[in-house]
Amino acid sequence: MDNEVKTERLVVVSNRLPITLRRHKGRLVLSKASGGLITALQPLLKAQKGVWVGWPGTTDYTEEEIAPLIQKFEMEAGYRLVPIMLTKEEVSGYYDGFSNEIIWPLFHDLHSLCNFNPSYWKQYEAVNEKFARKVMEVSSPRDFLWIQDYHLILLAKKLKNLGFKEKLTFFLHIPFAPLDIFLKIPWRFDLLRAMLSYDFIGFQTMRDQRNFIHSVRTLLGDAAVKGSGNKTVCMTHDTQTQIGTFPISIDFREFTSKADRPEVLSECVKLKNSLSNRKMVFSLDRLDYTKGIPYRLEAIRTFLMKYPEYHGKVNFIQVVVPSRTEIPGYYELKQKIDRLVGEINSEYTTSGWIPIHYMFHPLTELQLVSFYRASDVCLVTPVKDGMNLVSKEFAAANIEEEGVLVLSEFAGSACQLKEACLLVNPYDRERMADAIYQALEMGETERRNRMKRLRKKIRDEDIYHWVESVFQSIGEEPGFSHPVAPEYIPAEVSPLDK
Template sequence: MPLPARKERLVVVSNRLPFILAKGEDGEWRITPGAGGLVTALLPVLRDRGGVWIGWPGAHANVEEVRHAFTSSEAGYTLVPVVLTPEEVHKFYQGFSNEIIWPLFHDLQSHCNFDPSYWRVYQEVNRKFARAVLDESQPGDFIWVHDYQLINVAAELRGRGVSSRIGFFLHTPFPSLDIYLKLPWRFQLLRALLEYDVIGFQTLRDRRNFIQCVRALVKDAGIHGKGQVMLARMNGREVRLGVFPISIDYDAYAREAGSPAIAEKGAQLRQLLPNRQLILGVDRLDYTKAIPDRLEAFGAALARYPELHQRVTLIQVVVPSREDIPRYHELRTRIEQIVGRINGRFTQPGGWVPIHYVFQNLSRKELIAYYRAAQIALVTPLKDGMNLVAKEYCACSTDEDSVLILSEFAGAAAQLQHWALLVNPYDIEGTAEAIVAAFRMPLDERRWRMRRMRRSIRTYDVFWWVDAFLRAAIEKDLSAFPLMEDYLPRANHEVGLR
């Protein structure tokens, strides 16, 4: 899907910069690469196109120090830091973003803390980001704002007379009307979203939920069209509503996974745990990832099917995240208790330990080696906007002898539903059955399923995602956006062999 000849400069705005600022032992600031789905997806694109990336650097420092550190970097594009005070980090990021929007948009409203001061600081920080955009952007730029932390940026820019095209991509799910109504600031946020020219969602379900909320809460809005891009019209304005599932740089992952160095690391992992199938879980420490439920399902599979004993090992990698928040500290403790209980029950003399628990950040090479070594991947969040781990695993399965067990509530399920084994992560016994089905799956069926998932991910890669989003913002003829062939509404399914 090639872009039109017209190529606008790109201004990316996100909560975090793709590089993290931290002080070394010598007192000098150091810049290290960031992590996460957005960074993984956008860095190769911005390096290719050039432009500006605006975001928080992840450190408390004065403006001059931060600007000097990023001015001297060689990222290949301009990095513009937005410095936040400790109070802003607490009330905007930890507060409104992660104690209100994050749980609400993941259908976990019981986790929300609707503190009114969070909303006030959220508005102030969005205003600060908007001022940074005003300072760095030029007429004709395409301004691309990312994710739930910065919903108000377009409204702030419009209030200052900015007429440039402004797009917004929501990386999380969008909740259904009955859940969205719980938000005290539901009208303000919805109207702020409608100040963008194009809004991108991960799935058809997310866009459908958004349209339901608009129809119920914005009386002067009309929704028109069908297909991958629809229109919302109100007060003489037109907002394009598109479905653009985010993806990965497939070729880069597949190429690195196929390299001799990674192949050797993967082989070493299998040699360390011989004569068994390796099952892999890789997750950030977060309650939406359902790590305790997954561990319980694995334990249930071991209890019900003795044939798995000494023939499978689960490697559960947990990436540290938000450990200073009590709820996340409690989650880590719970995970470690479950691991200890299952290992205590099933570990056998001779060296077989059912679960190998890894709590640390992995380098990219280490992660790809794990992907390459594992015959089964467990990607079972309670809810996810997309989940790029599922796609990375498939891209790295160069031998195509692997099985993906995937939550039906992950955005990736809409694209990979026909070939992954879909599970309800709340269903412990159902997930256990899927683990056994994956373990028993014949090689020819594994290859049939994995080959088709890899082909779909290769076709709809990160570059397709960026091109599709920018086309939706630029092109006049929206008939150029038929639904993705592999991205159809999810039908009823049964977990297991088909």
Template sequence: MHQNAAKKRFVVVSNRLPISIARDRNGGLIASQGAGGLVTALAPVLKNRGGIWLGWPGTSEEGVMDMCRSFSREAGYILWPVALSDADVEGFYRGFSNEILWPLFHEFQTPCNFLPEYWAAYRAANLKFAQATATMALEEDFIWVHDYHLMLVASMLKELGKTSRVGFFLHIPFPPADIFLKIPWRRQLLEALLEYDLIGFQTLRDMRNFIESVKRVYPSAVRKGRGQVTTLTANGRSPRIGSFPIGIDYHAFAKAAGQPERAKAARDIRAAFGDRFLLFGADRLDYTKGVPQRLDALRVALERYPELRGRICLIQVLVPSREEVPQYRAMKEEIERMVGEINGRYSMPGWAPVHFTYRNLPREELIGYYLAADMALVTPLRDGMNLVAKEYAACNISGTGILCLSEFAGAAMELHRHAVMVNPFDVDGIAAAIRDGVLMDLGQRRRRMRAIRSILRRYDIFWWVDAFLQAAFSKHLEDFPPREEGYWEALEARQGPPWPTASGS
């Protein structure tokens, strides 16, 4: 067998495959690369070196298996779909993952629904992911499981007799112990997490919160070592625990931002807004993102600093998410009401303070806005990292942009010395930061942005992957050789197909 088809492969396991599947005008299925931080992070690595990505394709329609197979060659790695029933999606994804883990890990306790049937569904779905991984992965593969949806996979792989080394990375925050311990199944979750060989977090704060939670459940737990990576011994296990702030493909974003068509798009945007001072926000519809507070801060700024009227514009992009959930629909309606109220109160001929867009922007269009914006408002109430902050700075090739960043975004741990830091709950403080941004001289803007871009260039996505692999498996990114000619042919020649059949076998 072709060496690169059999050895030293990444096997990535996440809740969703990194593709979006939709129907074309003729009713046929079409696939395109998905959006989101995890796709942005890992797709370039897998494309260059080959490997496997297992996840739910988002639908159970006929033809999905063939779609994944055909798209795999374009993507450069195998997409392996994990089939979930409607009941799985309801209890595991909408229930346990998004009505318990998501709010609680972001320190929002009110929306949590601790229903026992959600826990049963979470276990059942995690078992399906573990079974698919055990079927597809070879013993020499390195399995990397991602995020809060799949915390049980390593323990279930061991129950299935799999001996591969398995790492886990949590992309969202890990809450303080007093909050985490409210989960009725806290012990089961911690027992499962301790079965991973390495547990990675975005920040040292998240890592400390996890260690404290383990010590509260297992008082005899012992931590050895200091710094970014340490060892935690508890319940008969000694996994490594590490902080690995996720980066972006800095050079890819900077290169794309330097293309003439992107520069023209930015000029057109600025011309459309009369070359005013442009504020920019891009967020998924979610209560953790702080969009209502940001709009309230803009209102305060316009009221308190009249000189800003007619001088600034906020371009707010809101990406649709979970519109079937009443809380999310109500939030969207509240944001639209606030936009209408601010524009109704402060607009004048030729100027409105808020330009609101409710759709998912293609990356090329988003980069145009990054280039055009004088100041990015990245003000989540709580966030694991927030890659918008990093993408904006990477695209700011002029070096004159300003990053206004929440203290409670994971990115703050790296960028707090150079970004304009705000408490997202303090609307007066954000209003003052907007005013200060308008008045900031170009020299200070350049110094701040130059420092931020230097950090992002050094700690990019490839550093993140390499740091995790080194801590988890004593491997470097270079240990996974680029795909060679004949890679796909070798896969086809394996014993058994590299993709599931239409029946999912």
């Protein structure tokens, strides 16, 4: 990085450590977790002998039990892991409760699903305090501390109350709610003041940044906001915070390389043969109400009703990765998805053809990349998403450059990818059905041109570009502003109307 922040060591703090722990044949096994953030930060952590602080993701083991596995990981990875052990009560209140029953639905504009239980706030405060005390133990002067996501909004304030003097950077991976929704949270002032205790805040999109600034200006009487784009500064009587927009991405080259393997090509051939070489429309989602799966299924029903010429000629592959099914709302969502798939298949199935192939389980890496490469269309239609990396992974793995991306306007990635995909309102089943039809009917030249542009955009703005842009914006010369993708604003006349 040409303009890297001058620092002794990178210290990453997140809810979860970059590992998974499980029992296998009676033995406790530690595996490295996957993901773009981990991939991008590992070289920096290794080069600086850095530290990653977080919860191991389980309450089943003691720190002493996992210590040998942590030590082995550290020797191989070249950086230190600092586990923060949480009790079941803390996980219930801080993680399941405040983080995922309040912040998650609220920041995704689904405030009616929030459970504003006061006990959750107490646990959220207590666990952020627990993280702060551990960070104070392991950090040194001139460390670069980078705190990740909504679980740790209070961390900077807790650290500064303990006397921490170094700069603190925060990145919010999920959206930030607009003012009229943010107002509904009882702890709105506490959260805004806590966020402004950070020295630098990064958002996924300009819309999230604008929503945050609107809340600050409206609710905090001593706040003044100056500048624009990634040179925005918010000042209060005792804080000064630089604010910017940095859309996260994927390791484009890694995905492309995986898609180009012989075993992936072989799997693609098997997939197409199993579907009798019909057109393939692919969707992959974690089980969550923000992903818009029921709305998508209703759009598929509408497509099958409006375009009967595609009966027997297309298959919709819907993969749902299980998540939190022990929680009533998620279990009910799964039941709704099961019912809709059953209804649609029952109505339209003919001899030798079932329109929707539904899988409720994770895919292996080989299966995932093969579906991405083999699919003619990828439907990514969340009702709200901070970024949505499936849209980028699909393009990176679509190495023949023949696929079409149908993307929700409310996915953060729409800001970057809007000119090369088909954008839809996930609540509009008629337009979604028409977009599916347009994607399937699209000529080869247009498909290739769109996919080439998608792939170039994602290749140029990959996960390493994301890390570098954050570091540059923090350590940049005065007056420099990293380019920001403008937010997507729907046009009055949609291309689908032409």
